[in-house]
Amino acid sequence: MSRTITLIEAVNEALSQEMERDDRVFLLGEDIGLSGGVFKATDGLLAKFGQERVLDTPLAEGAIIAAAIGSSMVGWRPVAEIQFADFITPATDQIIQQASKLRYRSAGGFTCPITIRVCCGGGGGSGLYHSQENAAWFAHEPGLKIVMPSTAYDAKGMLLAAIRDPDPVIFFEHKRLYRTVKDEVPEGDYTVPIGPAAVRREGRDLTILTYGSLTQPSLNAAADLSARNIEAEVIEIRTLAPLDKETILHSVRKTSKVLIVHEDKRTMGIGAELAAIVSEEAFEDLDGPIVRVTGPDVPAIPFAPPLDKAWQVDTHMIVAAAEKLAAY
Amino acid sequence: MSVTTMPERPPVTPEHAVFLLREMLRIRRFEEKAAEMYSLGKIHGFLHLYIGEEATGVGSMQAFTPDDAIVATYREHGHALARGMPARVLMAEMYGKVTGCSHGHGGSMHFFDTNRRFYGGYAIVGGGLPIAIGLALADQMQNRQAITACYFGDGAVAEGEFHESLNLAALWKLPVVFLCENNLYAMGTALERHQAQTDISRKAAVYGLSASAVDGMDVLAVEAATREAAASVRGGKGPYLLELRTYRFRAHSMADPDLYRTKEEIAEWKKRDPIVLFQNRLRESGMLTDEIVARIEAEVGDEIGQAVQFAEESPREPVEDLLKEVGGQNRS
Numbered sequence: 169m170s171r172t173i174t175l176i177e178a179v180n181e182a183l184s185q186e187m188e189r190d191d192r193v194f195l196l197g198e199d200i201g202l203s204g205g206v207f208k209a210t211d212g213l214l215a216k217f218g219q220e221r222v223l224d225t226p227l228a229e230g231a232i233i234a235a236a237i238g239s240s241m242v243g244w245r246p247v248a249e250i251q252f253a254d255f256i257t258p259a260t261d262q263i264i265q266q267a268s269k270l271r272y273r274s275a276g277g278f279t280c281p282i283t284i285r286v287c288c289g290g291g292g293g294s295g296l297y298h299s300q301e302n303a304a305w306f307a308h309e310p311g312l313k314i315v316m317p318s319t320a321y322d323a324k325g326m327l328l329a330a331i332r333d334p335d336p337v338i339f340f341e342h343k344r345l346y347r348t349v350k351d352e353v354p355e356g357d358y359t360v361p362i363g364p365a366a367v368r369r370e371g372r373d374l375t376i377l378t379y380g381s382l383t384q385p386s387l388n389a390a391a392d393l394s395a396r397n398i399e400a401e402v403i404e405i406r407t408l409a410p411l412d413k414e415t416i417l418h419s420v421r422k423t424s425k426v427l428i429v430h431e432d433k434r435t436m437g438i439g440a441e442l443a444a445i446v447s448e449e450a451f452e453d454l455d456g457p458i459v460r461v462t463g464p465d466v467p468a469i470p471f472a473p474p475l476d477k478a479w480q481v482d483t484h485m486i487v488a489a490a491e492k493l494a495a496y
Numbered sequence: 497m498s499v500t501t502m503p504e505r506p507p508v509t510p511e512h513a514v515f516l517l518r519e520m521l522r523i524r525r526f527e528e529k530a531a532e533m534y535s536l537g538k539i540h541g542f543l544h545l546y547i548g549e550e551a552t553g554v555g556s557m558q559a560f561t562p563d564d565a566i567v568a569t570y571r572e573h574g575h576a577l578a579r580g581m582p583a584r585v586l587m588a589e590m591y592g593k594v595t596g597c598s599h600g601h602g603g604s605m606h607f608f609d610t611n612r613r614f615y616g617g618y619a620i621v622g623g624g625l626p627i628a629i630g631l632a633l634a635d636q637m638q639n640r641q642a643i644t645a646c647y648f649g650d651g652a653v654a655e656g657e658f659h660e661s662l663n664l665a666a667l668w669k670l671p672v673v674f675l676c677e678n679n680l681y682a683m684g685t686a687l688e689r690h691q692a693q694t695d696i697s698r699k700a701a702v703y704g705l706s707a708s709a710v711d712g713m714d715v716l717a718v719e720a721a722t723r724e725a726a727a728s729v730r731g732g733k734g735p736y737l738l739e740l741r742t743y744r745f746r747a748h749s750m751a752d753p754d755l756y757r758t759k760e761e762i763a764e765w766k767k768r769d770p771i772v773l774f775q776n777r778l779r780e781s782g783m784l785t786d787e788i789v790a791r792i793e794a795e796v797g798d799e800i801g802q803a804v805q806f807a808e809e810s811p812r813e814p815v816e817d818l819l820k821e822v823g824g825q826n827r828s
Contacts (some may be wrong), residue, residue, distance in 0.1 A: 271823040312824050
């Protein structure tokens with residue numbers, strides 16, 4: 169049986185069902201218990217599982233992640249919440265220096281099966297330090313898996329896969345999608361594997377590589393383009409690390425043109441890596457430049473509404489770039 | 497905070513006394529040999545010696561059972577040996593050989609041993625402190641009786657993670673013994689140049705931890721103080737901060753010219769060499785003879801010699817292992 173629920177309800181359901189299924193799963197984070205989380209992603213879980221499995225923590229992101237790492241080394245399956253992606257910096261030492269390297273530096277002696285749920289993303293007028301989509305900071309680090317779903321179905325299935333994964337997974341939840349995205353989600357247990365990208369729309373003329381909050385605008389753009397006789401294939405890179413090269417390259421070989429669309433800043437971003445992969449591995453198949461439509465290189469998302477809007481990539485920008493590329 | 501000088505020491509059996517001496521000598525001779533091999537180019541990278549601090553690791557480790565978890569520092573050869581890791585796998589690790597405890601991935605600063613609950617050396621100063629919180633939390637959630645011993649130096653107390661960890665340990669009443677090996681220098685910066693409050697054990701009070709400080713050059717005093725701390729933690733009284741006041745006789749690392757302290761200061765501390773002090777006391781009490789010392793030295797020499805031979809003869813880590821155990825991402 170499945171029914172239509174929001175992305176945040178899917179997150180909550182995944183946590184609840186996995187805690188019922190596996191005693192080793194526990195949650196820790198700021199305001200996740202009594203308050204049920206700033207966005208209510210963990211609402212009701214304290215009442216259901218008690219304070220021994222839903223731990224409200226001090227504002228100490230480094231210690232939150234480290235506590236997860238330490239407990240995972242002895243068999244627990246902690247799920248830590250970072251309230252806003254912007255607040256993750258105090259924990260980067262533990263994520264990058266400890267979690268990502270633990271398996272390697274102990275030569276497999278220890279693994280680090282932690283899940284870090286991170287609420288990210290802009291576009292809501294939340295300002296400089298409550299809006300960043302910073303997955304690229306971590307995608308540089310081998311040893312980490314990074315996912316960012318854009319549907320409720322994937323949110324539940326990938327969160328379950330993340331918790332069961334033997335390695336550290338950073339699970340980005342885009343706050344603008346929490347309640348705007350609603351789709352069919354099975355009531356029971358299932359996983360969506362970490363790794364494979366999803367072909368969301370097939371097309372012959374160009375490939376749009378996107379993820380997160382710009383998946384739906386890219387699909388809207390593709391519908392728009394179709395009316396102008398340009399058929400775009402839309403691939404959602406649900407897993408940013410490891411990247412699904414096979415699906416990406418297969419599409420590029422078919423369409424010969426690549427448009428990369430993401431919310432985050434441009435320079436040294438996920439798009440740059442995607443472009444490099446396509447250039448290195450499908451150069452002969454290309455029939456036009458690899459084009460990026462991304463957030464601008466501003467240090468953080470400005471507060472004032474006109475600036476906030478100017479910062480965002482929208483459907484029109486994607487359509488314009490695609491038309492230009494298709495004309496090559 | 498007064499330093500426990502232990503004028504009235506608890507009775508110690510001759511066997512235990514000789515064991516402690518032997519453990520300290522194993523570490524001293526192991527590291528002297530490591531320094532020699534470093535000078536010969538057999539060991540590369542950074543090498544941080546524990547020489548002078550043997551009483552802190554050996555004395556304190558007696559208070560922990562095989563079920564307890566150990567989190568160490570980057571100056572962790574002594575902790576690893578005192579925990580029972582074989583000298584040969586440590587030497588091989590320092591040689592970068594595949595027979596090392598981390599298959600040569602780690603080297604001197606990154607010893608691990610799953611079987612002995614030795615959760616790593618940590619080359620990021622302070623990095624191990626909050627991980628100890630996680631280990632203790634896990635043990636507590638499992639209703640295990642185990643406690644976590646978390647070693648760090650005086651330099652680590654300047655890190656935010658020290659304070660986050662003490663707060664969380666006290667807040668959640670976690671079974672952790674925090675062991676600060678205060679050797680008076682954060683690399684080349686003297687304690688009074690990096691700490692506003694130089695009495696480290698006093699930092700525990702604001703978090704509500706029990707705390708004490710002990711002469712880290714006196715192995716029996718360290719053992720007694722750590723047993724007391726561990727008993728307090730095992731008794732459910734919450735975490736404990738024990739400051740072990742010690743001194744390293746060698747430079748921070750083999751690459752350090754040691755220009756930030758005087759020769760006189762080092763010479764003064766060497767008069768309190770923990771091994772010499774302990775040997776003298778044992779001789780005075782009749783527990784030690786020249787024959788026993790000669791026998792221990794010979795046995796330790798054999799063990800270290802065999803460790804070097806094992807490391808020398810072991811194969812290099814194969815380059816095919818470069819991507820082994822990366823985990824997470826298969827990027828090739």
